[in-house]
Amino acid sequence: MRTNETSGKITKSAYEELILICSKALPMEACGVLARSENEDAATIIFPIKNVHNSPSNSFSFDPKEWTTAFFEMQKKGQTLVGIYHSHPHSAPFPSLRDYSGFLPSSELTYWIVSLENSLAPNVQPYTKSNGYFKAVSLVLT
Numbered sequence: 001m002r003t004n005e006t007s008g009k010i011t012k013s014a015y016e017e018l019i020l021i022c023s024k025a026l027p028m029e030a031c032g033v034l035a036r037s038e039n040e041d042a043a044t045i046i047f048p049i050k051n052v053h054n055s056p057s058n059s060f061s062f063d064p065k066e067w068t069t070a071f072f073e074m075q076k077k078g079q080t081l082v083g084i085y086h087s088h089p090h091s092a093p094f095p096s097l098r099d100y101s102g103f104l105p106s107s108e109l110t111y112w113i114v115s116l117e118n119s120l121a122p123n124v125q126p127y128t129k130s131n132g133y134f135k136a137v138s139l140v141l142t
C-alpha cells in the first residue's frame with residue numbers, strides 16, 4: 001500500500017529551467033516531460049518537446065519524433081519519466097477543457113501546468129490524474 005501522498009517534487013535548478021523554457025516559447029504553449037535521475041526522488045531533468053498542435057497558442061501536442069527521442073534518451077541514461085508539463089501563456093495554472101479532452105492519460109505520472117499569466121511571477125502547479133480527474137498536489141522544491 002502506498003502511504004506517501006504524491007507530490008510534485010523538483011530540484012530548484014530543474015524548476016528554473018522549466019520556467020525559462022516556457023517563457024522562451026511565448027506566445028505559444030510549451031510542452032515536454034520531466035524525468036529524474038537514478039537515486040533521486042525529485043524531477044531533475046527537463047526534456048522540452050516541440051508543440052505540434054495546430055493551435056499552439058492555447059493547446060499542445062507532442063511532436064511524436066521528439067517524444068520518442070526523449071524517451072530513448074531517458075532509458076539510455078537510466079532516468080525515469082515522472083511527469084508531463086505544458087504552459088498556459090495567458091491563463092491560470094488550472095487544467096482547461098482542452099486539457100480534459102486532450103491526450104493526457106490517467107496514470108501514475110504528474111501533470112505540470114506552468115502559468116505565465118503574470119510574467120513576473122510564474123505559477124507552477126502539479127497535478128495527478130485518475131478516473132479522468134485532475135487533482136492538484138503540492139509543489140515541493142528540493
Ligand SMILES: [Zn+2]
Nearest residue numbers: 088095096099
Ligand atoms: Zn493546459
